[in-house]
Amino acid sequence: MKKVELLAPAGNLEKLKMAVVYGADAVYLAGTKFGLRASAGNFTYEDLQEGVKFAHDRGKKVYITMNIFPHNEDIKGMPEFIKRVSSIGVDAIILSDPGVFSLVKETAPHMKIHLSTQANNTNWLSAKFWYENGIKRIVLARELSLKEIKEIRDKLPEDLELEIFIHGAMCISYSGRCLLSNYMAYRDSNRGLCAHPCRWKYYLMEEKRPGEYYPVMEDERGTFIFNSKDLCMIEHIPDIINSGVTSLKIEGRMKSSFYVATVVKAYREAIDAYYRDKDNYVFDKKWLEEVSKASHREYTTGFYKNKTTSEDQIYHTSSYIREYEFLGVVKDFDEETGIATIEQRNRMHVGDEIEVVNPVGDYFVQKIESMRNIDNEEITVAPHPQMTVYMPLKQKALKYAMLRKKSE
Template sequence: MKMSRVATRVKPRYAGKRTRLDKPELLAPAGSLEKLKFAVHYGADAVYIGGQKYGLRSNADNFSIEEMREGVAFAAKYGAKVFVATNIYAHQEDLDGVADYLRQLEDAGIAAIIAADPAIVETAQQVAPKLEVHLSTQQSTMNWQAVQFWKEEGLPRVVLARETTMDEIAEMKAKVDVELEVFVHGAMCSSVSGRCVLSNHFTDRDSNRGGCCQSCRWKYDLHADEQSVMEPGENLFTMGSKDLCMIRHIPDLIDAGVDSFKIEGRMKSIHYVASVVNAYRQAIDAYMADPDNYELRPEWVEEIGKAANRPLNTGFFYSTPGAEEHIYEPEEKAAPYDFAAVVIEYDESAGIAVVQQRNPFRPGMEVEFFGPGGRRFVQRLDEFTDEHGTPLTVARHPLQQIRVKTDRPVAPLDIMRKRL
């Protein structure tokens, strides 16, 4: 992402239509207990996770009930909440045991479930009244009358369809007193969200029951009359969408009335979660502190770029995406950095950090350390040792603890990344 190094003054498009001044919630994905802890540590007000049943990310490292309890306890230390996705469209056999499962979520301290199927919505309201029920984006809610319907059904929050425009959001908020949650960052569906059946057709994995194989990201040939019509050597094509990124448009989102900024990515890495949450946290806080003098800082955009997996756009917020907003050629890795290590502890007197290796690194390599609130610095690694003091020529063993001298102080859960 090319940008100026100068902060940019942003005039919100909806400044005259402001419906709220409360700080919006920053809602982050957590595909595992470790990712939950990083998301909360880096500034998320709430996280959404998947249990081992009834969710749409069956391939994620989904949470057991005991892991949920631990995650809830950790989040509570930061004043954060934990939501659980129970957002499948259920066949009859899927509903066996759902009431008991919802009671377990309530007992574990989960703040809310995210549901699409009316059977799950109604069951939760009946058997687990302390659980809030948030309507999933799978319901494709795109008009204020539908929002009003779900409010009247007792739901305090609606997660809007990714296809909703900024004008529609502002109208919904003006006409219905209900919380609106909106995806602001992450992967987009090349179909109307949740309505694709390619996965079912090609692999017998049901997208709406947690089995999406992301067939839009596959490579395809084009045939007519059983013959390829592509030129020799021509690249096979994909049908995937570019990713969503609204870091440049925080004022519009807040002033249109969005109550929860949702980041997609329960399958993404710790580095992605920490980087993206960190950037949005700073931008939201800066705008809420002084809306009239808010400036877009280039380092926030840079942080997003360091974790981006695909080209970025603004989705449906301002216009309907056209052909240029999809990815047809083989994708190149956009992010110029990779997760190298996480800080476990820091000896201030010696200036030595103990880091846990996540990807190989070696002496002489340029790395960047960063932490919550925008703390970051770049340095070149000197010689380093293992935990017993033995010098190493490369840190190649996953989860190995390494002693590294740092140019500046660092803190536990700070991340060290390397330039690719």
Template sequence: MADKPELLSPAGDIERLNVALTYGADAVYLAGPRFGMRAAAGNFSDEDMEKAAALCHGRGVRVYVTCNTVMRGEGIAALPQYFERLQAAGADAVIVTDLGAFTLAKKYAPKLKIHISTQAGIMNAESARAFYDLGASRVVLARELTLEEIAEIRAKTPAALELEAFVHGSMCVAFSGRCLLSNYLAGRDANSGACAQPCRWKYRLIEEKRPDDWLEISEEGGTYVFNSRDLCMIDHLPELLEAGVTSLKIEGRTKSAYYAAAVTNAYRHALDAALQGIALPRVWSEEVNKVSHREYSTGFYFGREGPGQYYKDSMYFSDCDVAAVVESCDGEGNAVLTQRNRFFAGDTLELLTPGGVPETFTAGPMLDAEGLEITAAPHPMMTLRMRLPGIAPQYSILRKPRQAELA
């Protein structure tokens, strides 16, 4: 790994991989069709995995493959061949939870580095060092650790052991993701990547002799009793670096390409500012409010009690909607766009470009695919042309602030 701390972004499919690369990731994590904890993500076939590795390495970006499900017999039997394919495809590391998977990775893919998943629940230096002694190059720390506990682990482990920690995204009510609610309530194995997220459901009580009388658990505050807030540490990267974190991980392989773009872009600026020892401009702290998210918190980093749950609801909200994505743009700002949400000429929009500060502008005249002038882009995924306020490379994003609708 490079000497400086790493920004690690999710890549649920090839589109989100391209976006993560474009917006500044140092490394990406992704999965094949099996063995990853996000079965609902698009994921990568054997052929796609090879293409992804080549694409990333061409840009100096590392590729880590998740193989972190809790392995049953039929799964573990398929791993030797799978690890061989990952090594041949050019992956840099594999992320595992199961000790048997760890052993098989060492045997059948010795060129792959091994990272220990957060699901292993590493909470102390002895555990971290034990995995290092077995051959792991990195541990993904349990999300329940405080900054002080991370600093202690760093002080008591070999300097060559890399420490990875989550900085943004969804949190799980269960310890390090070890949950059986989905298995019991929906018949979907959470530890095999098929979680139905029953922690986001609204719950009521039923008294045995009155089965039709549903009782609220509390009179006020809501009954989403398992619903965790989302993690957001964008204003606290200096503290994470001071504690000794090597890799800053963004959660979200099942989330949108826009999420991957905006959050990677914001944390790229935040990490660069932290490394330079300068204050983070407020615009980047505000960026994370412009993607779909739940109520934010700083997780357990500033205390073992954590922030508690968010009982009112489990709804996502955002300050913006994506209007269109740039497919191409000439030197004068004339762009070919793909529509994502309905918008009109005259709307107030923001242009988000890789590495650039978001720019507010007014949407001008638009042309459809046939070159006819239109006043709106009403059809999903339609192609249109429009003049932008500047040059915008592929994967730049036009978004519509929601407050503009209320003005």
């Protein structure tokens, strides 16, 4: 059995590096145009060149998204963009529109093409059609069960790859094809500008009683009627792998570097543990604890085990659960002195109990005993974003290790 790919989001260059270092086999990202996350940091050509080199030097792949549903004006500049990303060496383009598909085939005939989940592929016959027209990978719709996925796999040529989402936010609309944002906020989600109205609070108003708002449910807090729980399949790694898919995808190009690294590391460990000893694999609860330390909503298994019900929605809030704070990233560690050079991300104080998370292996816990700033002055608090801090650590910290603490 060929080992399944772990595919991570990369909203910017730093997130790409964190994803790769913490165990992703591949990353997906967007340029400054043509992707469905226009509000993510995204990549200039210069950043993309650096990111592709960083990934390829470590044996990892980079896929670029062009999965908007383009209007006529969006076609302008596409051929030049395709040529440039092809020359940089991206490993595949992810798209959903037949016109963009034909443009990529014409402009970069050797480029591998992946069909986005936006194309709503829910059956083997549709997948076979795309395969026969040159698609190398299908990102299946989120609305499929594991049983359906296995049947699709069994009916397709072995060299057609299948990709599924395993973790992250779920969309209220069918495979993300949503018009609600465009209608309510004049922001087209199908062109990368979703305002996320599915996360808003809604009330009921009777036409002859303007200004009188009634909760849709008998709840004084109102209701978030479209607000889905987050997908989390870390407890079901054997079932996912045995469905025959090629790639396991984590959602989250808008999420933080801390989120990307934390979630990728947990899934990396779970996947590797399964392949080491399939017959005796046992789920380790620490993996679920780890993904829960990144910001998240309550978790669901989506459609994979059964059809979704009211239990897969969150009606009382659209807020994230944030139990841990991301404090900083280790840029260097002097093994002789035990001093780490840290780029601060959130305020930290002398006396804070922190967890130091290396890209590989277990985290360790200690208190911050002292800190110095870039001028070698002793400080009791690191208050400035991305300031350089020197701090003694009790154990070795690798480059890109993260510091975190439990929220107060």
